[in-house]
Amino acid sequence: MNQTKIYDIAGAAGVSLATVSRVLNHPEKVKEATRNKVLKIIKDKGYKPNANARGLASRRSTTVAVVIPELSRASVAEMIQGIDDAAKKFGYTIRLFINRNQETEEDLWGEVIASSVDGILFTNDEMTKEIYHQIEYTPVPVVFVNTLSQKDTIGSVCVDYEDCAYTITKEMIERGNKDIVFVGTEHKYTLNEMKQRGYIRAMNEYKLEPQVIYSSGDISVNEEFFKKMLDEKVPDVALVVRDSIAISLMNVAVKRGIKVPDQLQVIGFQNTRYALLSNPKLTSAEIPIYEMGNRAMSYLTELMKDDEAKKRKADKILLPYGIVWRESTR
Amino acid sequence: MNQTKIYDIAGAAGVSLATVSRVLNHPEKVKEATRNKVLKIIKDKGYKPNANARGLASRRSTTVAVVIPELSRASVAEMIQGIDDAAKKFGYTIRLFINRNQETEEDLWGEVIASSVDGILFTNDEMTKEIYHQIEYTPVPVVFVNTLSQKDTIGSVCVDYEDCAYTITKEMIERGNKDIVFVGTEHKYTLNEMKQRGYIRAMNEYKLEPQVIYSSGDISVNEEFFKKMLDEKVPDVALVVRDSIAISLMNVAVKRGIKVPDQLQVIGFQNTRYALLSNPKLTSAEIPIYEMGNRAMSYLTELMKDDEAKKRKADKILLPYGIVWRESTR
DNA sequence: CTGAAAGCGCTTACAG
DNA sequence: CTGAAAGCGCTTACAG
Numbered sequence: 001m002n003q004t005k006i007y008d009i010a011g012a013a014g015v016s017l018a019t020v021s022r023v024l025n026h027p028e029k030v031k032e033a034t035r036n037k038v039l040k041i042i043k044d045k046g047y048k049p050n051a052n053a054r055g056l057a058s059r060r061s062t063t064v065a066v067v068i069p070e071l072s073r074a075s076v077a078e079m080i081q082g083i084d085d086a087a088k089k090f091g092y093t094i095r096l097f098i099n100r101n102q103e104t105e106e107d108l109w110g111e112v113i114a115s116s117v118d119g120i121l122f123t124n125d126e127m128t129k130e131i132y133h134q135i136e137y138t139p140v141p142v143v144f145v146n147t148l149s150q151k152d153t154i155g156s157v158c159v160d161y162e163d164c165a166y167t168i169t170k171e172m173i174e175r176g177n178k179d180i181v182f183v184g185t186e187h188k189y190t191l192n193e194m195k196q197r198g199y200i201r202a203m204n205e206y207k208l209e210p211q212v213i214y215s216s217g218d219i220s221v222n223e224e225f226f227k228k229m230l231d232e233k234v235p236d237v238a239l240v241v242r243d244s245i246a247i248s249l250m251n252v253a254v255k256r257g258i259k260v261p262d263q264l265q266v267i268g269f270q271n272t273r274y275a276l277l278s279n280p281k282l283t284s285a286e287i288p289i290y291e292m293g294n295r296a297m298s299y300l301t302e303l304m305k306d307d308e309a310k311k312r313k314a315d316k317i318l319l320p321y322g323i324v325w326r327e328s329t330r
Numbered sequence: 331m332n333q334t335k336i337y338d339i340a341g342a343a344g345v346s347l348a349t350v351s352r353v354l355n356h357p358e359k360v361k362e363a364t365r366n367k368v369l370k371i372i373k374d375k376g377y378k379p380n381a382n383a384r385g386l387a388s389r390r391s392t393t394v395a396v397v398i399p400e401l402s403r404a405s406v407a408e409m410i411q412g413i414d415d416a417a418k419k420f421g422y423t424i425r426l427f428i429n430r431n432q433e434t435e436e437d438l439w440g441e442v443i444a445s446s447v448d449g450i451l452f453t454n455d456e457m458t459k460e461i462y463h464q465i466e467y468t469p470v471p472v473v474f475v476n477t478l479s480q481k482d483t484i485g486s487v488c489v490d491y492e493d494c495a496y497t498i499t500k501e502m503i504e505r506g507n508k509d510i511v512f513v514g515t516e517h518k519y520t521l522n523e524m525k526q527r528g529y530i531r532a533m534n535e536y537k538l539e540p541q542v543i544y545s546s547g548d549i550s551v552n553e554e555f556f557k558k559m560l561d562e563k564v565p566d567v568a569l570v571v572r573d574s575i576a577i578s579l580m581n582v583a584v585k586r587g588i589k590v591p592d593q594l595q596v597i598g599f600q601n602t603r604y605a606l607l608s609n610p611k612l613t614s615a616e617i618p619i620y621e622m623g624n625r626a627m628s629y630l631t632e633l634m635k636d637d638e639a640k641k642r643k644a645d646k647i648l649l650p651y652g653i654v655w656r657e658s659t660r
Numbered sequence: 661c662t663g664a665a666a667g668c669g670c671t672t673a674c675a676g
Numbered sequence: 677c678t679g680a681a682a683g684c685g686c687t688t689a690c691a692g
Contacts, residue, residue, distance in 0.1 A: 003443070003469070006686065016663045021687055031661055048444030052391060053685030055382035056668045063425070070411070077407045081400070084428045093445060095393070095425050098414045113333070114378030115423060139333070219606050244607055251609040276549050277574055277604055279581040336670060346679045351671055361677055383669030386684045 004047040012045070013038045024049060025058075051093075055116055063093040064300060065117040067108070069124050070100060075270055075289045076123070079145060082293025083121060090301045092118070099124070109134045119300045121293075123147050125189040141303035145296040146289065148190065148316070155303070155314035157296040161191050161269075164285050164321045165198030168239060168267060172329075173206050177236040177265070181211040183249065184241050192241045195269065199239060211235070219248050226252040234264050237329075243268035247278045250328060254279075265329040271322075280327030288319050295319065334377040342375070343368045354379060355388075381423075385446055393423040394630060395447040397438070399454050400430060405600055405619045406453070409475060412623025413451060420631045422448070429454070439464045449630045451623075453477050455519040471633035475626040476619065478520065478646070485633070485644035487626040491521050491599075494615050494651045495528030498569060498597060502659075503536050507566040507595070511541040513579065514571050522571045525599065529569060541565070549578050556582040564594050567659075573598035577608045580658060584609075591660040601654050610657030618649050625649065 010017040015034060022030050023038045030038075041047075055061035066083055068076055080094075087094050095115060099108050109131075112120060120142045124131065132151060135142050144156035165182075172180055182199040184192050196212060203210040215225050226249045234253070240246035246268030253264050260266060260280055268275060268284040275282040295317060340347040345364060352360050353368045360368075371377075385391035396413055398406055410424075417424050425445060429438050439461075442450060450472045454461065462481060465472050474486035495512075502510055512529045514522050526542060533540040545555050556579045564583070570576035576598030583594050590596060590610055598605060598614040605612040625647060 017686080018663060018665095018688080019661090022662085025687075029661070034661080046440065048440050050386070050685050051445045052382045052385035053668090054687075056380070056386055056670085057685075057687040059668070059687090061382060080426070081428065084426070085430075093425060093427075093441070095423060096410070096414070097423075098411065100415075110376065110378050111423070115381045219603075244603065247607045251607070254609060273574065274604065274607055277577045277581070277608065279584060279609060347670080348672080348679060348681095349677090352678085355671070359677075364677080380669050383684090384671075386686085387669075387671040389671090389684070 003050070004045045006047075006049065009038065009041055009045065009047050012041045059116075060118050061116050062091055063095050063115075063117050064119045064121060064297070064304075065097055065112045065115060066094050067097045067099060067112060067120060067122045067124070070098060075146075075272065075287070078289045079123070079293035082290035082295075083145075083297045084293075086294045086297035086301070090298070092297075092301070106130065106134065109138075113138065119143070119304045121145055121296055121300060125191060127190065141300060143296050143300045143303070146191070146292050148194070149314065151314075153314055155299060155316065157292050157299060157317045157319065159287050159292070159321050160318045161194035161321075162198035162201075164269075164287075164323075165195040165239065166202045167198075168285060168323060169199045169202035170205070171323075172237050172239075172265070172267075173202065173208065178208055179211075179233075179235040180208070180237040180239060181213055181235045182239050183245065184212060184214050185217050185245070186214045187217065195239075195241055215245060215249075217242070217245065219244070222248045223252055227256070230256060230258065234258055237265045237267065239267050241269055243270050243272045243274045243282060243284055246282055246284070246328075247274055250278060250280070250282065261328050261330040267329060271324050275324070275326065278328075283326045283329040284324055286322035286324050288321070291319055333380070334375045336377075336379065339368065339371055339375065339377050342371045389446075390448050391446050392421055393425050393445075393447050394449045394451060394627070394634075395427055395442045395445060396424050397427045397429060397442060397450060397452045397454070400428060405476075405602065405617070408619045409453070409623035412620035412625075413475075413627045414623075416624045416627035416631070420628070422627075422631070436460065436464065439468075443468065449473070449634045451475055451626055451630060455521060457520065471630060473626050473630045473633070476521070476622050478524070479644065481644075483644055485629060485646065487622050487629060487647045487649065489617050489622070489651050490648045491524035491651075492528035492531075494599075494617075494653075495525040495569065496532045497528075498615060498653060499529045499532035500535070501653075502567050502569075502595070502597075503532065503538065508538055509541075509563075509565045510538070510567040510569060511543055511565045512569050512571075513575065514542060514544050515547050515575070516544045517547065525569075525571055545575060545579075547572070547575065549574070552578045553582055557586070560586060560588065560594075564588055567595045567597065569597050571599055573600050573602045573604045573612060573614055576612055576614070576658075577604055580608060580610070580612065591658050595659040597659060601652075605654070605656065608658075613656045613659040614654055616652035616654050618651065621649055 006017045006020050009020045020038055023035050027035055097112055119140050122142055123145045148158045149156035184196055200210045215222050246266050250260055250266045253260055258264050268282050271284040271286040275284045336347045336350050339350045350368055353365050357365055427442055449470050452472055453475045478488045479486040514526055530540045545552050576596050580590055580596045583590055588594050598612050601614040601616040605614045
């Protein structure tokens with residue numbers, strides 16, 4: 001633990017430790033000659049200020065909490081990349097809080113607060129009143145990522161999933177398809193409900209009967225489910241909330257000799273790597289998940305530095321989506 | 331920032347702040363009655379000690395750094411889940427350091443040290459002398475995850491990839507296959523080199539000619555590459571270092587009418603979710619990536635609490651692998 | 661532009 | 677078993 005301290009730098013530079021601190025935090029307040037001398041010594045000795053001491057003294061830690069429900073989905077990983085890139089750019093470090101079991105949500109929030117971060121990035125697909133309540137009393141800014149905020153006071157960065165599903169459905173209808181089913185998940189997620197609303201709106205607009213089916217997220221369960229579903233009838237199009245589920249459906253279809261896309265067209269969401277590794281390759285909605293993380297972190301830095309910004313009505317930033325047409329549609 | 335402080339608790343409980351601190355850190359040193367009284371007030375007020383102050387005063391932060399090259403691969407995400415679960419169990423928080431560009435490796439390490447973590451979990455597929463050098467001078471314990479340590483002084487948790495590839499190759503030979511190719515990546519990774527060694531050893535043992543091919547990691551590039559490769563000849567078996575590349579090869583083969591597994595058998599590594607979503611489903615080596623993270627974190631906690639342990643020759647823990655036989659082999 | 665001093669919220673020997 | 681006091685390594689008004 002014989003790390004260089006600020007005292008060592010001050011001693012070597014022949015200045016007070018206050019000056020060294022200023023060089024680090026408010027360089028413009030230090031005369032250039034002094035500053036350069038100090039900077040050189042800092043570099044030579046490889047001095048890095050102790051983050052805890054810094055955080056304690058300044059009441060700012062330059063770290064942000066990233067609260068996520070689980071990491072296993074590829075999309076969350078990509079989001080974190082986006083967050084981390086922005087964090088690096090603005091000089092923040094990220095601290096990960098993974099919340100596996102909902103029960104301990106409140107405890108987790110307590111931990112987050114106690115870790116004295118300067119801000120919080122939050123994703124969770126199931127928002128409860130309790131969470132909103134906790135956020136209200138949080139002393140640092142909070143921004144939602146890939147999660148739509150229901151409150152005017154909480155900013156968010158998301159994609160208009162409803163519009164996205166609406167656009168895709170409409171496009172497929174105009175291409176002459178009528179029998180379009182929407183495949184959701186048994187476990188209802190807010191974002192998936194947005195997709196469903198968009199699908200239903202488009203169907204209604206064209207006087208077509210919406211057909212919503214809920215499948216499990218589990219692949220082996222899904223296969224049996226999809227077999228039965230396809231036994232009953234083969235729709236023109238299946239719009240599926242997740243790429244992996246879409247591919248699972250497609251594989252079952254192909255195995256039974258159903259031609260994709262000739263007899264059945266399949267569309268997924270998120271345009272994950274799965275979409276490129278399926279055969280035929282999957283058409284999928286491109287969701288800018290990296291961008292969401294990146295923008296959310298940038299937005300958060302504004303809130304953290306600017307007390308005024310916090311008071312303003314929070315921004316709800318909607319990022320544009322895309323649709324990547326591939327072999328599973330015609 | 332009107333958070334409850336330790337003083338508030340002490341005041342409310344009618345004890346000194348030293349006692350409150352002891353209740354938190356060395357409860358056995360406090361009389362039960364006192365302890366319970368303090369504990370109750372802590373709970374009522376929802377008091378959480380300030381992490382920075384704690385870290386500064388105790389010189390322990392109860393946070394560990396997780397240094398990874400990138401997050402995009404599903405395997406890293408799963409590893410972090412394993413780490414986080416163990417971290418929760420032992421009361422640690424994790425701080426993520428993502429290292430995208432190797433150039434700044436040293437700077438990153440400086441940041442890690444300065445963040446005053448109690449220990450470091452490190453994954454990197456390309457170890458340079460510089461990294462080893464830096465680790466030697468690191469004041470806190472370091473454990474490698476899914477990375478084999480070349481030094482006796484650094485502990486690691488990994489899988490014997492060489493043995494794994496050897497076993498698979500041998501098994502395929504004994505099933506009567508002779509024309510077995512190994513598909514690696516252009517970019518050489520240490521772990522992939524281990525696989526290659528195992529493959530070559532098995533082939534040599536049976537007096538068969540090893541055939542090593544290097545493909546790009548990029549899917550679109552790969553497809554062209556695999557077309558050419560299959561034009562030349564269709565081997566009995568392709569052992570491929572990554573699931574995604576294996577599936578890419580398989581898809582190209584299936585599209586040209588090559589029967590998998592009848593004419594060509596394909597085997598991947600890592601048993602990711604991709605393996606279940608391919609058609610036919612991919613045979614793959616099961617690598618306990620969650621377990622690796624979990625074990626590494628547990629091992630690290632031992633090193634962090636026990637100064638003696640640090641002095642000992644570091645453990646190299648090898649976790650067992652499995653092979654999941656699916657439709658892409660017969 | 662710079663320094664002396666107080667203080668951030670805790671932990672931990674040291675006494676008692 | 678408990679308290680008073682020093683100290684962890686910084687930052688930041690406050691003077692000058």
